Amino acid sequence: MLNIIKLNLYRLFHQKAFYIVPISMGIVCFIMIYLVWLTPRMENQAAQITTESGFHIGMVSGSPDSELLPITEDFNLTEFMDELFGSGILMILISISAAIITNAEQKNGFIKNIAGQISPRGILPLAKLPGMLLECFLIITVAVLSCALSGKLLYANFIPGNLSGLARALAGQLLLGFALCSLILMICTLARNAASGIITGIVLATGMISLVYGLLNKVLWNYLHVPESFDITRFSLSSHFMSLTSASGSDALGLALAVGAVYLTACSLGAFMIIKKKDIA
């Protein structure tokens, strides 16, 4: 197992995606903060031009003065990170990196060089998990650093906010991200391609999965006579991923960690069994 972990880490450090995904995360964070900073200024500038010239640019309703947006020079890091967690971007980028890591040796056939000689073969996907955890940590760290630097650069007042709450949320996000990696690992191992993992990540992050959860809830309530107080979304990975913030209480954090741990265990076991049973193509 240790040897396979060494192989995966060695390969990971040689893989461009290992660096590109965290860098992309950093760029996305900067763009988001820049847009938040820029939007009220642009709109107010447009409104001022309208007032001064008497011409309306675009769709303007009511008095132009009432449209001036409040411009703040305060940037609260913790609040912005909470918004970032809820946006699903972190989930999408973690899914992409997990899918690329999982599919690397399947795509080029390198797996055929080692799969026959490793016993039990099921450890092959499990050995990818430490690398995935490292990548998750890197993505989250770059996100925090990028947000902090962008905030300092663009805003006059940089407010760290509730740092202890942020640290707890980040630890929770790291575990949930790791659990998401194991889910993507299992799906990509089963489907033998990266696209399925990336699509799963997008479906989870955009909330499309809530339709399925709604349907499942109805089936549980109507056909299996489960009390309506039971909501399956409480046990979904994506809902915890997007709702866990610095303001979350100990109960919410505890449940999120428990859900993450269950997903991690179940999906890792699933990936182990799939690769053990399936032939190497």
Added chain:
Amino acid sequence: MEYLLSTDNLTKQYKQQKAVNNVSIHVKQGAIYGLIGRNGAGKTTLMKMVSGLSAPTSGSFSLFGQNASRGGIVMSRVGALVENPGIYADMSAYENLHAKCLALGVRDKNAEQTLLQTVGLADTGKKPAGKFSLGMKQRLGIALALAGDPDLVILDEPINGLDPQGIAEVRNTIECLNREKGITFIISSHILGELAKFATNYGIIHGGQLLEELSMEELLEKCSHRIILNTVTAPEACTELERLGITHYKVTDKTTIEIYERLDEVPSLTASLCAAGVSVNGIQLKQQELEDYFLGLTDDIVSSRA
């Protein structure tokens, strides 16, 4: 342990089709076993099963005297290059080998360099393997199969895409490793003439079934000398041959007969046929090539099924 590898009615079924059907091969330690078969004969599927990449539907196989059908530690002694070489295109040959050595826990720090020298890729430096020629990729694939000093190496079409010089180099490498390190090889190839130069045993597979398993000596005997008689009408010639007491012959087409006995009597045979009024267009003593033997064997099967 009589055989290093022996399969017992090994079968692989995909839905309704049996890619490998009750195949029992026997590979002795130190042998270079040539697996011969047409495209889709089941060679690769068989190689995948014995290299641990694919599980048999039924049957079993033993490696080094131990049952290996369900994998196990014994599989670590088997190196394989099945289908295309699986390499990281953005990594150099050295890095690809280092990755495999890490996976197998190879402690020898010079192992990668030694393997590169063995397959003639020592001077590739940091060039990404993705930019290698087909032949170079093939050699890297062989080096990857040799990593970790396996006792059995399975090579599926290892000389595909190689130029004549490359083929000779790979052949020399295999012979050298077989002779000096005692590594046993199972090799499949379409280039039968090339395989015939160094294989010590053969397994002929067709339609997923093993048609014949024979040693080099047995093959030489089967591919023995024969008289090729070219005449105007084969039936007339056959009548005369039988009158002369020759029964071990085969009519290959309307005008050609292969005679397997009295090989040193070509002049007297020609005279006898001419005296009997049989028109002889040509007569020559010839040795059958492996390819001819293989084609003859598989054609017989195809025609008998038709």
